[in-house]
Amino acid sequence: MDLAALFRRHADLEPEEAETLGVPDRDEHRRDMSEEGEAARRAFWDEALAGTDGGDEHDLDLRALRRHARLERHLDRGGWARANPQWALYPYAMLRYRLARRGGDPSEGPDAATRARAAGVPRFLDEHRRALRAEAERGRVAHRSFLESLVAHELPAARDFLAALDPGAGSAVDRHLVFLRDELRPLAPEHAILGAEEYAERLRLTHGLTDSLEALVAEAREALATTREAMLEVARTLPGGASIRDFGSLRTHMVELQRETLPASPGPEAWYRATMGRVMEGLVARGEFAPFDLDRLGMDVYPEGMRDQGAGTNWPAPLLDPRGRGQFVIHPDPGAHPRAWASVLAVHEGVPGHTLQSAGFQRRFAGAAAPFRFLAVADDVAIPRLNFSAMLSIEGWAVYAESLVREAGLHSGVDLLFAHAADALRAVRVIAEIDLHRGALAPAEVEPFVCENAGLASARWELERYQRGPLQAVAYFFGARRIRALRERTEAVEGAGFSAARFHEALLAAGPVRPDDLTVVG
Numbered sequence: 250m251d252l253a254a255l256f257r258r259h260a261d262l263e264p265e266e267a268e269t270l271g272v273p274d275r276d277e278h279r280r281d282m283s284e285e286g287e288a289a290r291r292a293f294w295d296e297a298l299a300g301t302d303g304g305d306e307h308d309l310d311l312r313a314l315r316r317h318a319r320l321e322r323h324l325d326r327g328g329w330a331r332a333n334p335q336w337a338l339y340p341y342a343m344l345r346y347r348l349a350r351r352g353g354d355p356s357e358g359p360d361a362a363t364r365a366r367a368a369g370v371p372r373f374l375d376e377h378r379r380a381l382r383a384e385a386e387r388g389r390v391a392h393r394s395f396l397e398s399l400v401a402h403e404l405p406a407a408r409d410f411l412a413a414l415d416p417g418a419g420s421a422v423d424r425h426l427v428f429l430r431d432e433l434r435p436l437a438p439e440h441a442i443l444g445a446e447e448y449a450e451r452l453r454l455t456h457g458l459t460d461s462l463e464a465l466v467a468e469a470r471e472a473l474a475t476t477r478e479a480m481l482e483v484a485r486t487l488p489g490g491a492s493i494r495d496f497g498s499l500r501t502h503m504v505e506l507q508r509e510t511l512p513a514s515p516g517p518e519a520w521y522r523a524t525m526g527r528v529m530e531g532l533v534a535r536g537e538f539a540p541f542d543l544d545r546l547g548m549d550v551y552p553e554g555m556r557d558q559g560a561g562t563n564w565p566a567p568l569l570d571p572r573g574r575g576q577f578v579i580h581p582d583p584g585a586h587p588r589a590w591a592s593v594l595a596v597h598e599g600v601p602g603h604t605l606q607s608a609g610f611q612r613r614f615a616g617a618a619a620p621f622r623f624l625a626v627a628d629d630v631a632i633p634r635l636n637f638s639a640m641l642s643i644e645g646w647a648v649y650a651e652s653l654v655r656e657a658g659l660h661s662g663v664d665l666l667f668a669h670a671a672d673a674l675r676a677v678r679v680i681a682e683i684d685l686h687r688g689a690l691a692p693a694e695v696e697p698f699v700c701e702n703a704g705l706a707s708a709r710w711e712l713e714r715y716q717r718g719p720l721q722a723v724a725y726f727f728g729a730r731r732i733r734a735l736r737e738r739t740e741a742v743e744g745a746g747f748s749a750a751r752f753h754e755a756l757l758a759a760g761p762v763r764p765d766d767l768t769v770v771g
Contacts, residue, residue, distance in 0.1 A: 250300040252619035265343040269627040271567030282376035313622040332384035335633040341407035342629040370418035392441035441716040445687035469679035503704040511586040524595040547576040563603035571615040575607040592664040602647035609757030642761035645728015674703040675726040682715040731764035739769040
C-alpha cells in the first residue's frame with residue numbers, strides 16, 4: 250500500500266487538518282460536509298482498513314492508520330460524529346487558527362484565501378444542518394446543556410468573528426442558531442450517557458485500554474489516595490497549615506490560595522519564561538534533557554474572541570513546515586492567571602511539556618510523507634470528530650513532564666501543593682467520567698465529587714466535558730502512567746547505561762503513538 254498517496258488523499262478530504270499539520274496548498278479548500286463528502290470519507294476509511302490488513306506491524310504510521318480507520322468506522326456506524334453540533338464551530342476555529350498563525354487580523358483585511366474560506370461557511374453550515382436533522386430522525390441528538398452553551402455563548406462569539414470576515418458567514422451562523430434553538434433543542438435529552446458497553450468499546454478503539462472499567466477506576470482511586478496524602482503532607486508545611494486536619498479543611502485552604510493571581514509586573518509572559526527557564530535548567534542538570542534553547546519557545550497572547558479559554562494553551566508546531574514553531578499562548582491579563590496553578594501551566598503547556606514535545610516532533614517528522622500517527626493531534630480537529638486517539642501520547646507526555654519537575658524537587662510550597670493537585674485532578678477525572686458513563690455516578694454528583702476530591706473551588710465544566718468529548722479527559726492519567734511504565738521497561742533493559750535524555754529524545758522521535766506500542770525506547 251502506498252501510504253504517501255493515501256496521505257495526500259486524506260489531505261484532500263480533511264484540508265483543515267492538513268493545514269494544521271503544515272501541508273501546503275490547502276488555502277482555498279474546506280471540508281465537504283455534504284452526503285457525497287461523507288461517502289468519500291467512508292470509502293477512504295474502508296479502503297484504508299482493507300489495504301492495511303496484514304501489513305507491517307512495526308510500521309507505526311500503518312498501525313495508526315488502521316486504528317484511525319477502525320475508530321472512524323465505529324463512530325460512523327453510530328452516527329456519533331455526524332450528530333455532534335460542535336462541527337458548527339469548525340470553520341470559526343480553523344479560521345482563527347489560520348489568522349493567529351499568520352499574524353492576521355480581520356480589521357486589517359484578510360487575504361483572498363481567508364475570504365474564500367469564510368465565504369464557504371454558509372454552505373458548510375447548510376450541510377451540517379442536513380446531517381443533524383438526519384441523525385435527529387434516528388433519535389441521535391446532542392444533550393441539552395451542550396446545545397444551550399452553543400446557542401448562548403460559543404456560536405454568538407463565532408458569529409461576530411466570521412461576520413468581520415464575510416457578512417454572509419455571519420448571517421449563516423444566525424440561521425444556524427435559530428435551528429439549534431428552535432428545532433434541535435426541543436428534541437435534546439437532558440444528558441448524554443454512553444453506557445458501559447459503548448464506553449468500554451471506545452476505550453479499546455481510542456486508547457487501546459482493554460482492562461475492565463472497574464479495574465481502570467480502581468487504578469485511578471489508588472493513585473488518588475496516594476496523591477491526596479502527598480497534598481496533605483505539603484499543605485501542613487505552609488503558613489497556616491497547622492490547622493489542616495483533613496482533606497476537607499485542605500480544600501478550604503486551597504480555595505483561598507486560588508484567589509491570588511500573577512503580579513502585573515513583570516507580567517504573565519515574563520513570569521512564565523522565567524519559570525520555564527528555571528525548570529529546564531534544573532532538569533538539564535539532572536540529565537533528564539539535553540539543553541533547550543528557550544529562544545525557540547514561541548509565546549503569544551490569545552487573540553480577541555479567544556480569551557474565554559482560560560489562562561493559557563498550546564498551539565503545536567506545524568509538523569511538516571519547519572519554518573513554523575509551536576506557541577505557548579496566554580491571556581494578556583495577569584488577573585486571568587491564578588498564581589497557584591501558574592507553575593503547573595508553564596510546565597504542561599510550555600517546556601518540558603507540549604511546546605518541547607511539538608518542537609521534537611517537528612525536528613523528526615518535518616519531511617515525513619505519510620505521518621498518519623499525527624492525525625487528530627490538534628484539539629480543533631479532534632473535538633468535532635470525537636477522535637482522541639493521539640491524546641494518550643500528547644496529554645500523557647505533558648502530565649509525565651509535570652511529574653519529572655515535581656520529582657526533581659523543582660517545585661516547593663504552594664507550587665508543589667498544586668502540582669500534586671493537578672495529579673489528583675487527572676485521577677479524579679478518570680473516576681468521574683467512567684462512573685458517569687457506566688451509571689455509577691449521577692450527573693448531579695459529578696461537580697461536587699470533582700471539587701471535593703481535587704481541592705477545586707469550582708468544577709462546573711467537568712460534566713459538560715465528559716459528555717461532549719468522552720475519552721479525552723482520561724488520556725492525561727493513563728498516558729502519563731504508560732509513559733512511566735515504558736521508561737521503567739527501558740531502564741530495566743539498559744541498566745547502568747540508561748540515559749534519561751536519550752530516552753526522552755527517542756520517545757519524541759517516535760511521535761504520538763501509544764506508549765504500549767513501544768517495547769523499549771533509547
